Amino acid sequence: MNLDDELRAALRREEPSRGFAQRVVTRAQSSPATKAAIPIFQPVRLPRMMWAAAMAAMLVIGFAATSEYRQMKAERAAHEAVMALRIAANKLNMTRDKVLRLEN
Amino acid sequence: MFTQGIAADIPETMTDDPEQFAELVREHQAMVFSMACRYLRNRALAEEIAQDVFLQLYRKLPTLESPDHVLHWLRWVTAHRLIDHSRQEKRRPQSPLEDAPEPAAPADSGDPLLSDILRDLVAALPENARVVMILRYQEDLDPMDIARALDMPIATVKSHLQRSLALLRDKLSRTKGVGI
Numbered sequence: 001m002n003l004d005d006e007l008r009a010a011l012r013r014e015e016p017s018r019g020f021a022q023r024v025v026t027r028a029q030s031s032p033a034t035k036a037a038i039p040i041f042q043p044v045r046l047p048r049m050m051w052a053a054a055m056a057a058m059l060v061i062g063f064a065a066t067s068e069y070r071q072m073k074a075e076r077a078a079h080e081a082v083m084a085l086r087i088a089a090n091k092l093n094m095t096r097d098k099v100l101r102l103e104n
Numbered sequence: 105m106f107t108q109g110i111a112a113d114i115p116e117t118m119t120d121d122p123e124q125f126a127e128l129v130r131e132h133q134a135m136v137f138s139m140a141c142r143y144l145r146n147r148a149l150a151e152e153i154a155q156d157v158f159l160q161l162y163r164k165l166p167t168l169e170s171p172d173h174v175l176h177w178l179r180w181v182t183a184h185r186l187i188d189h190s191r192q193e194k195r196r197p198q199s200p201l202e203d204a205p206e207p208a209a210p211a212d213s214g215d216p217l218l219s220d221i222l223r224d225l226v227a228a229l230p231e232n233a234r235v236v237m238i239l240r241y242q243e244d245l246d247p248m249d250i251a252r253a254l255d256m257p258i259a260t261v262k263s264h265l266q267r268s269l270a271l272l273r274d275k276l277s278r279t280k281g282v283g284i
Contacts, residue, residue, distance in 0.1 A: 003273060007241040010219035011226065016137040016151050021129035024155050025122045028162040 125165075129158050132175070135243065136182050142238050143186045145227040153189060157182050179239065179253045187231045221279070225272050232256070236264040 136157050140150035160181060161174070168174050226237050232254075239250045247265065251258040 003269060003276075004241070006218060007222055007226075007237070007272075008244070010222035011138075011142050011238060011242040013134040013138040013242060014141060015134050016154060017147075020133050020137070020151065020154070021126040024129050024158040024162075025126045027155060028125065028159055029122060031159065 125162060128161075128174070132178055133158075136178055138242055139179075139182050139235075139238050140186060142223060142226060142242060143190070143234055145223065153185060154182075157185060176253065179243070180255075183235045183239070183254055187235060190231050221276070222272065225275055226268075229268055229271070232260075233264040233268045236261055237268050240265060 133154065137150055137154040140153045140157075141147055144150050144153070157178065161168075161178065164177065165174075168177055226234060229237060235254065236250055236256075239245045239253060240247075245253065247258055247261045250256070251261045254261070
């Protein structure tokens with residue numbers, strides 16, 4: 001007995017019940033979804049100038065937003081630098097006071 | 105294989121002519137239905153899934169380029185639909201083949217009973233291994249074609265085949281009177 005041959009015999013093709021193809025065709029014709037695929041995303045139909053204007057507006061908005069963001073970052077960095085200098089100055093003053101106290 | 109008439113008409117007129125589409129279904133129905141039937145061991149469910157696959161084909165036909173493309177698409181969709189179905193379907197016990205009960209001894213009735221046992225054992229294999237075995241022994245595809253049909257590495261296909269055959273041999277050798 002050969003397992004390969006036995007498997008081929010056991011798994012040989014089998015026909016479905018009579019009228020299978022006709023049932024499929026009937027379902028295909030009656031199902032509205034199969035008649036025409038309805039596109040979910042249809043491209044918006046706008047004149048070319050409108051597309052160009054929209055693109056330009058998006059670019060301007062993007063540029064303005066980027067500039068604003070950069071300016072905010074620069075201001076924050078300057079503020080942090082001033083704060084760091086103040087802290088450093090305070091520490092230096094404290095150290096200087098300690099040294100003076102030790103000398104006296 | 106395709107008849108010349110059908111092949112020549114893909115894809116323009118197939119969905120417009122119900123009889124031509126019915127002919128295409130008849131051409132492939134045994135393959136799709138048998139894959140589902142062997143995989144699920146349930147004729148009614150197999151027929152339902154086969155119908156769904158052909159309905160999907162009906163929608164997809166205009167994008168399929170040749171009879172070979174149709175055949176490859178049908179195998180791919182059927183295999184994946186079956187795997188998805190059994191993953192979603194929690195009604196079927198998902199026990200591995202090692203845990204499956206020993207099949208009944210085939211006594212002396214010969215091939216029909218042995219075939220039935222083999223179908224049960226194949227149906228108890230894990231999803232991917234089951235589809236690989238069905239494509240190998242029902243469709244007579246070699247490992248390279250199976251790998252292509254399932255988008256699976258060929259090493260994985262070979263490993264599924266070897267492991268499944270070893271499991272089947274082991275199960276069968278433990279049954280009385282079957283030595284393969």
